[in-house]
Amino acid sequence: MTWDKAKSRLVDLVWAAVAITAGVLVIRLGDYLLGVRLEYYWGINTFGWSWLADLFLVPAAAGIVVSFIYGLGGKTLAYFPPPIARAISYYEVVHFNIIPPHASLLPMGFWGFVVIMVLEAGVIGGVVGEIMFKKIYGRTPKHLQHLIRKGRGRQEQDATQGPVSESKE
Numbered sequence: 001m002t003w004d005k006a007k008s009r010l011v012d013l014v015w016a017a018v019a020i021t022a023g024v025l026v027i028r029l030g031d032y033l034l035g036v037r038l039e040y041y042w043g044i045n046t047f048g049w050s051w052l053a054d055l056f057l058v059p060a061a062a063g064i065v066v067s068f069i070y071g072l073g074g075k076t077l078a079y080f081p082p083p084i085a086r087a088i089s090y091y092e093v094v095h096f097n098i099i100p101p102h103a104s105l106l107p108m109g110f111w112g113f114v115v116i117m118v119l120e121a122g123v124i125g126g127v128v129g130e131i132m133f134k135k136i137y138g139r140t141p142k143h144l145q146h147l148i149r150k151g152r153g154r155q156e157q158d159a160t161q162g163p164v165s166e167s168k169e
Contacts, residue, residue: 063125
């Protein structure tokens with residue numbers, strides 16, 4: 001491996017770490033602003049509008065941020081911030097927070113479902129982010145599309161004419 005490739009991979013790794021960290025921070029900030037802890041369970045009263053927003057919209061926003069920062073491949077990196085943020089939050093509830101009166105810790109089966117839903121919402125946000133910022137495979141900037149069309153026309157013309165002989169007799 002050459003130095004340029006190693007340097008490029010290191011730069012990609014740094015940007016990936018920055019994007020994932022930003023995604024985790026967006027989720028944590030969303031939890032704080034909405035005042036919701038997905039890990040608390042009050043029975044049926046748990047599931048309100050702010051709880052649903054924290055379950056779906058906040059991770060989607062984090063996925064968009066990850067795709068914006070990282071660019072192409074952000075949809076893949078969008079898998080990482082939601083479970084990291086949920087694991088940190090669950091750890092805090094178990095070890096540092098006093099559970100509010102009349103509440104309990106979300107049962108582990110429900111928490112697994114919550115993590116899966118948050119993960120999928122984050123990935124949807126990652127895909128939307130790549131589409132929004134046009135950093136997805138198959139999308140060409142408008143100022144370059146005419147060059148691609150000219151190239152295709154030339155290739156099609158060469159294919160219809162068949163092989164060209166170079167001999168001059």
